[in-house]
Amino acid sequence: MAVRPLRPPRFDVAVALAGLLGGLLLWGFGxxxxxxxxxxxxxxxxxxxLVPLGVTAGCELLRRTAPRTALLTGTLALAADTTTQGSIATIVMFTDLMYAAVVYGSPATARRLPWITGVLTLAGMLVPYAVWRVPEALLIGLVVGALAFAPASTGLIVRNHRDAADAARLQAEQTALLAEMDRVQAVTAERSRMARELHDLVANHLSAIAIHSTAALSLDDPGTSKDALTVIRENxxxxxSEMRRLIGILRDGADDREPSATPTLDGLGALVAGARANGLDVTLDAGH
Structure with a gap:
């Protein structure tokens, strides 16, 4: 349920003023x-x-901040209004208080008011008819239904639709949050994979460069130095090239090419040749 405002919203103030001014206008015309x-x-x-009219208009200010209090006070004002000539504005504002009590009240109030007003409507039809035995007695129940049961039922329908919309919105937000978490996890996993690949590739090439540069510096042989420099340049x-490719992936966010470090059977020969060029004694057994 939404948090109730501490002060009457502008709409409630406008409703109260409209009801009061309308009642005064009717009163002025008699x-x-x-x-x-x-x-x-x-x-x-x-x-x-004018007393019930003013009290009911004041209750309209509490239709959202204190809906149950507004309804109870408005009910007493309506009862007092029945002892006077009565005002249509007071009756209309009471129906709005009944509606607001269901829409903005507690869940228990929203469940009970339609049932209570429904029972009162039936009682207002059956009891007077049983006492007076005239069809006109049924009108009492119809009036009670129009003033109480109809706005309470309408408020319950509106509240159910509002709660369903809130639940759907919450579910959509949770779904979006889960999707965002999955996306972040996927990006993190991909970055970790790229970091491992970058480490493996660069470490391999740097190791080869270190080994052959050491050999070129320690051996005073032009042929050996040339071979070592050739391997150093290739690595x-x-x-x-691999660093540029991986940086491009990070910048573009996608790469359809297969990483060169991915081991495949087609690249097995090149991998063995590269290892031999780096000074490792590697052999390839075709039988396995």
């Missing part, structure tokens, strides 16, 4: 839910309905 001579109107004064060129 429009109420019931006429002043209705037997249910206990407080028929012109100013009586230097090959080592530089």
């Amino acid at each position: 429009l109420g839910v019931r006429p002043g001579d209705d037997p249910m109107v206990l407080f028929g004064g012109r100013w009586a309905l 230097s060129v090959q080592g530089l």
Whole structure:
């Protein structure tokens, strides 16, 4: 569930002001839910309905910061509104408080309110009809359903869709995170492989250069020195070429060519020849 804001959002302030101004406009024109001579109107004064209207508008400020408190207070205000001529704005704002309590309230509140309002709707239809035995008694339950059950059910549907969207977004973020981790691991493994390959190739060529340079310096033989310098040059060129190739792989990020250090049967002869040129006594047994 999302963290509730500490202060009323601007939208809630706008809803509260719109409900209050709308109720005042209806009150100014003398429009109420019931006429002043209705037997249910206990407080028929012109100013009586402004109290529930103002309290309900104040509850709209708490529709997201304290939805359950707003609904309980709004219910008391609606009950008080039934003792006056009543205001349509108060009734409309109460339905919004019921909706907000399900959408922004706790999970327990979101589960219970549709059931509670549903039971009240059925009771509002069956009990009055059982007492008065007239079809008009069923209208009480319909009114309860329109004011309570309908907004609570709508809020539950909206909340379920929102939770499903949040779950899908979280799963997508986790999938993206796992994919990024796999990519990083693959890049790390590839860099480790290149580092090993670079070490093996350069170490091989540098070893050959060191051996033949030592031989060229220790032997006073022009032929031997020339052969040693030839091997040194070949290993230097090959080592530089391999280093450039691997650096190119690191810069470009991909290389379709097979690394020259990869042992294959086709390159076995060249590998043996290179080892012999480096001064090693290597033989190739074709039988194996």
